[in-house]
Amino acid sequence: MKKKAKCIFEGNNENDTDLKTVYTELFITEGDMKDVNHEHEILKIDNAFRNKKTQDKPIKCNDIFTELRKNYEEKIVLTKGVAGIGKTVSVQKFILDWAEGNTNQDIDCVFLLPFREINMIKDKEVNLHEFLLKFYPELKNLENAKLYKECKLAFIVDGLDESRLPLNFKSETVDTVEERASVDVLFTSLVKGKLLPSALVWVTSRPAAATQIPPRCVGLFTEVRGFTDQQKEQYFRKRITDETQASRIISHIKTSRSLYIMCHIPVFCWIAVTVLQDILIENNAENITTTLTEMYIHFLLIQMDIKNQKYDEQEETERTEHLQLNRKMILKLAKLAFEQLKKENIVFYEKDLKECGIDVSKDTEFTGMIAEIFKMEDGLYKTKVFCFVHLSVQEFLAAVHVFICYLNKNMQELQFFFDKPKENITLHELLQKAVDKARWSQRGHLDLFLRFLMGISLESSQKLLQGLITHTEDTTESIRQTTEYIKRDQNKYGISDEALVNLFYCLLELKDNSLYEKIQSYLRSDAHPGRDLSSSMCTVLTYILLMSEKVLDEFNPKRFTSPSNYKRLVPAVRGCIKALFDGCGLDEACCETVSSALQSSNSHLRELDLSNNDLQDSGVKLLSDGLKSSHCRLNILSTVAYQCQKCQKCCLFCLHRLCGCNLTAQSCESLSSALQSSNTHLNVLDLSKNDLQDSGVKLLFEGLNSPNSKLEILRFSTCNLTDQSCGSLSSVLQSPNSVLRQLDLSNNDLQDSGVKLLSEGLKSSNCQLEILRFEFQILD
Template sequence: MNNNRWCLHTSPSPLHNKSIHSVPLMKCKFLFTFVLKLQNSFPIALCVSVPHRNMTKSLLNYFFFYFCFIESLITSQQTLKSNMKKKFQSVFEGITNSGNQTFLNQIYTELYITEGESGEVNNEHEVRQIESVTWKPERPETAIRHEDIFKPSPGRDEPIRTVMTKGVAGIGKTVLTQKFTLDWAEDQTNQDIQFMFPFTFRELNLLKDEQFSLVELVHHFFSETRGISRFEELKVVFIFDGLDESRLPLDFHNNEILTDVTKSTSVDVLLTNLIRGNLLPKAHLWITTRPAAANRIPAEFVGMMTEIRGFTDPQKDEYFTKRFRYKKQARMVISHIKKSRSLHIMCHIPIFCWITATVVEEMLNKKDEEDLPKTLTEMYIHFLVVQTKLKVIKYDGGTETDSHWSPESRKTIESLGKLAFDQLMKRNLIFYESDLAECGIDIRAASVCSGVFTQIFREERGLYQNKVFCFVHLSVQEFLAALHVHLTFIKSGVNVLAKGETKSKVLETRSHGSSEIEIYQSAVDMALESPDGHLDLFLRFLLGLSLETNKRHLGGFVAQTEESLATNKDTAQYIKEKMNNDLCVEKSINLFHCLNELNDQSLVEEIQQSLQTGSLSAHQLSPAQWSALHFMLLSSEKGLETFDLKKYSASEEAFLKLTDVIITLYPFCPLRLSGCNLSERSCEALSSLLSSTTSSLRDLDLSNNDLKDSGVKLLCSGLMSPDCELEILRLSGCLITEEGCAALASALTVNPSHLKELDLSFNNPGQAGKESLAALLKNPITALCLFCFSDSSPLTVDLNTVSRLLKLSDGNRKVTRGEEEQPYPDHPDRFDLCQLLCTDGLTGRCYWEVEWGGRIYVSVSYRGINRKGVNDDSWFGFNDKSWSVICSDDGYTVWHNGRKAFVPVSTSSVYGRVAVYVDCPAGTLSFFRVSSETLIHIYTFNTKFTEPLYPGFICRNPSRGSWFSF
């Protein structure tokens, strides 16, 4: 014991504090030892030194009360943990009161949680958001374990007070918080936390008109803590689940400032002050929300934003493996899901996995595995059928063979459909008794619905039996809303979507000209008008319900109509016409999902056939066909490791049309744009891509495009961005001179930390350009470690091919057209025409320059070109084995297979210099005019070379004194 202080110590501490209390001490004379043994706890030893006997009574009273406080804390904590275990150890997948319970620890599958940016908000339909995640290849991200949600990430020292976790409906936010709480209650994790208080905004909504202090609010929900009135020195976690369901104003700007935890005020004021840190600043807060509501809390009050991405593909497999007793069944389900893009996307949402498992399990039990649902509409129809049959057997005393569409079942489903539609139009996802009354639904009838169809519509009870209603998932509400629209028209001819009218306005009927096709057209128009895709899934369901096959699945409930087949064709055509408008990628993709629901894949099949035959041309594609290409790329089962534009269309138009897809689908995989006829327009788009916060492009190949210095300068604005992460840049053969090199050097000086490799081969940088970039290699702050320039490749004449009409000089590096034949020996490779080939076949990339005078052909050819005779089979440029540029004082013309290409470049000189650049793997052959160390593009061939290429030359017109040298 320290002679200068007396201290109260617990060993070990029941609440993990090494020293709970300490006060100054005079010289001590008396020593007292107390031992407190609490039920189901460890003993606490207390040693006290007292300076005077007359202080003993007051100290004993003090420590008696202190021990009572400690005992109260421990007892409250143990009782709270016990109740939490009872509450959260069992869950009902998708529902809360359906009978058989499942232990959370047995079925819990770890979710993919990542750290995001504070305040990031996405207002799009959540299926769009799930799709956008599935489009992107896996990127290096650090997953966060749920038990570490409050632990700072590496490199971050300051503690995290408030964590917000966002995720789409049904992704598993609530189950995640329940697992977090259960692990704490079972003494598995986070035992440094003294108390954990999980709230839901659904329950808090019911108290929006009540007055509480913060302490009273805690006691109101957690009566186990009523013996505790101060939480300031305790480590406490508040969990607020479902911010998106909050009907509290959460007015951070105008609410009063409150720092007293015992002062009563509205729940809204309590929450804003708790989140601000005015109340219990040392407490930790965890708030969950759907993405659209994330901005309801200002970013400055959120220490860390996390996102639940749902199940990864391995986690889906793990879920179904746990869900099915037999591995063969699990493998069958996994394989089936992967065959359908729509189903595979939705299975990122855990609750959809549960819906899928429920349907498939029932169908497998009936040996109906060949007809497993292939579309979303089929899946939800089967889900409805399964639940209706369950009602007949479990509640109505029926059998498997009884009809499941009893009058009572139909009435219940119709009531739920009407509620789903009305509330979907109002964007309400949870309903209180007043909401149901506004929709004309009797509260007792709603309770019957939730009691019978517990896996579709549920009723939750908060404190004092306050009722909250909702559908088990937004997609179920959207399906039932679509079913309501469909049933209403079939039964009464009423189109509730006409002109955007709802039930409160004048409704058109069939007698007023409304028809089934108008319903679908109205729905398409409404969905396209929604900026956030609010009705995307509703539209898919509505169109899917029009199919005869799906109507048969609902046999006995939905009547058949004679015009369905024609209606489906008309609807599909209407959708295709809409695609020809200028739609964003997301809207186009949803329309393709709609066509899938209508069983129409014609547009995609057209594009697939064009790609297979190599006949896809950017200039011939309609907007709808471009959308089909978008959809096909986004729907590919395997993400491409590299995006090569030439596989689709080697054109600038194709690149600009596909930019959105490239940004979405390939934000960080190598981008191959070599030889795609790109210009400054593309450089501007690429600059935006490089500077985008959503792009992590690291490898870009722009070789063999006429970008010139002006295009490179535009590209450099993106390279200078702090968000640019590009590591490899290939600009070979892009007509770049000293000016472009200077711009690159300047950009890499501004942002020196990423680019490691720069290829500037086959350009004309000049000495100054080379020196400016070479200086970067010596700069220690730049990441650049390799850059490449090139000089002309040496050529060697194959003497066995030289025509006797050609004369060699200057060590066989100059060739002149002569009047007399040269005495070359006979050889089968020798040309009769006045032409020759070089010795080395080219299979890679090569560049050379040639000086010329008179009239010459600069060519490349396959080795097998004909050597004998004076005909097109032998003449460079006039057969399918050779390519040529003709140089003369008349200008330049380009030939291949006897066809002449238009060339805008002209010259009035009888001599000049041309350059040739060939990239055999890329299939590009480019000709340039060299003028004052500047390359002027003549023409580029884009093809597929099937053999090595040999440089060749023709000298014509001896009267002009034709010659060339290299």
């Protein structure tokens, strides 16, 4: 097992990389199986458009089974993550640390079972022991009864998305290791806990396939998120030994925020290092453009070994032959990439390659640069298994194939994009149909392909690919028509946020920055308050804010759009210091988004106004989860005073924070918990105009009395309070932990007796109160 896990593939079959030298801890969190089958493979920005009820609780890969056994030892661990995000590397790290005796030593045997190899025996009937022998012949020397009855076993089944089993969880099950059945039944029985119920089971999968496992079988659902910003830098510095070069490359990647964000995928980090070391370091280029397409074109050219290579006259023939062989092989791989992308396959077998003219029996087919982009592994029975080093490489080559088919007028290959047979397809027709095809994809498996196809269509990209394509074409007019089509398409009804963002990226690949610059001008200028941006523009505006390294001092959705679109702008709270969402029609779902932002490691939010929204107690409970996060820096759950319509001046009695949000005493319990957290930074809280009553103040007492509370300003105006609340608040003022300096009890049913109770607190040596308001009270 140590031998299986000690090396990882990084683009070279002959010299795999030692796991320990480059391993960087990945960000793995507890996830939620809800709606996982609807997730796009499109890269997301820190989950900005994903509402998460669970906190981002990090889990180390070595603690996977420890977390499972806290509650659900009889169930399995299911881990999801997009292609190349680090699922398999996490599995290898777990195995290596166990094999070396460092962690999980209560487990006697760990079995790694990749689905790409399980596919080789899917049609056979075997018992569990016979099944394992096919992967681990060493087991034949062990005593079966002791192995399966006395030993603690862990099964790691990697790559559920690569499975070609039917996975019928409603079928029969087997209960003993001696009972024969199909491989499908063995696997489902293991997952359901019928076969070896004491065994630990860990299954990994891409999001699209994760729901093949019934939720009732899953005790712990985790998600590999890839690298955080800090982990990206750690990886680059481990991968590049020269500190000066590492710093230069990190600095350059950060100049393109979209590329920097893509680096949360470890394999993309490797691609970026490969390209930038060649261009920035060896060729000393200072001004390399940083679209995604150009990055991958340079990666391909480096592997083809045709850039800046010097051959003397004697080597010219050899060089020409070398390039021709590489060109032919790349074209075959590009066809394979497209054919398998259409089927949503990321793992291929010999018959798939033969259909594209690739002969796996010839060693020359898989030498040199091919080993850098295309993996060949030995499966069971000496069967070969193939895949590209990363899904994005497959998507890029698929786009290359489609564009070459267009240049060569191979119309048959292009019919995939058209509902009816079409002859003499023009480039702008092809690109527009590709936009439509990608937009209606349920899981976005054509999104990145579409971006690459757009980028390759540019003349500048064609010139870079001259070693691969035979001629170029003037595409200026087609590109103009396509950009106009995309801009119109963005305004169509019913388009998803993911699709909108991808269309925005398509414009950037086409080097059309007009939409980006337009949004930036809106963010910079206050000259046009109340402008009414469309829904799609609001989504793009939010995305640009999240993509930018610049943090806004203040964000007010009313500056940009109409009330119907305010909710679309809620994720923008992550990219500003002060957010003004008073009276914006927000609800509980919006509180999930805000809470997620407060828990984010890159949240800058210090002041937040959620006044006059229908948040209700359930929404405040979600907010309190965010307030308790170690990443939360929110100081004020409020904003500046409202202006009175009559006097147009800021009036103290009009101050609102969580005012009028339909809160009850239950919200006070949630907020009290947040105030007791050692992470809280909240020092201003306004709960005015909510029906909290005396019970609410009583529930808030423990939070106000906590040594962790930093609350200095508290407002209870119009909260249906009586003298009973004065007694509770008097106790708070007498507490040595209280730091309250302002207290507003205006417009409540308070009597002289209530004021008398408060005066006891005011006389305390611990009292720090400076301002006390009783406006609109009829007191003696």
